[in-house]
Amino acid sequence: MNHFDLINKLPMDIVLKIIPYTYTLQxxxxxxxxxxxxxxxxxxxxxxxxxxxDIEEDEYKNWLINDIFAYANDYxxxxxxxxxxxxxxxxxxxxxxxxxxxxxxxxVYNLEKESVETQINIFLGLLNLTERNDLVIVATKKCL
Numbered sequence: 596m597n598h599f600d601l602i603n604k605l606p607m608d609i610v611l612k613i614i615p616y617t618y619t620l621q622x623x624x625x626x627x628x629x630x631x632x633x634x635x636x637x638x639x640x641x642x643x644x645x646x647x648x649d650i651e652e653d654e655y656k657n658w659l660i661n662d663i664f665a666y667a668n669d670y671x672x673x674x675x676x677x678x679x680x681x682x683x684x685x686x687x688x689x690x691x692x693x694x695x696x697x698x699x700x701x702x703v704y705n706l707e708k709e710s711v712e713t714q715i716n717i718f719l720g721l722l723n724l725t726e727r728n729d730l731v732i733v734a735t736k737k738c739l
Contacts, residue, residue, distance in 0.1 A: 628724060635727040636719055639734055646738035656711045662737070663718045666730050677703075687721050 602610065639659055647655035664673060668681045677700070685691050685699045706714055719727060 631724050631727055632719055635731055636715065638731055639715075639719075642731075642734055642738050653711070656715065659734075660711050660714045660718070662734060663715065663730065666726075666733060667718065667722075684718075684721050684726075687723075688717075 602613075605613075640656070643655040643659045647658055667684050669678050671678055677696075682696055682699055685702065686694070688702070691699055691702060706717060709717075722730065
């Protein structure tokens with residue numbers, strides 16, 4: 596199924612909201628961020644799937660999210676709490692801007708109940724280009 600088929604399945608009122616964006620130039624930084632997100636996720640999943648090939652089917656994703664948590668927390672054990680870098684990453688979330696550390700802790704606690712795929716998507720979406728690239732470098736060194 597291609598994207599045209601998917602668009603045709605959308606309700607018309609949603610399509611009418613989307614169409615104007617197709618005629619407007621989009622911010623290059625945002626477009627670069629989207630491309631980087633997609634490439635980073637693909638590369639990390641391939642890297643971890645290749646490295647952890649002999650374990651259960653999707654277990655490699657659990658290793659990946661564990662390493663993303665570690666990276667975001669400057670490799671400090673999360674059982675001792677989160678470091679400032681971790682909170683700074685989550686403050687980028689539109690719903691957590693200017694929120695207390697306790698609110699972020701609650702969000703992360705609930706996030707951990709979500710699927711590993713959702714956790715990976717949210718984390719990678721909150722990381723900036725430099726952080727994603729650093730994560731790929733660290734993961735590559737670990738897995739090679």
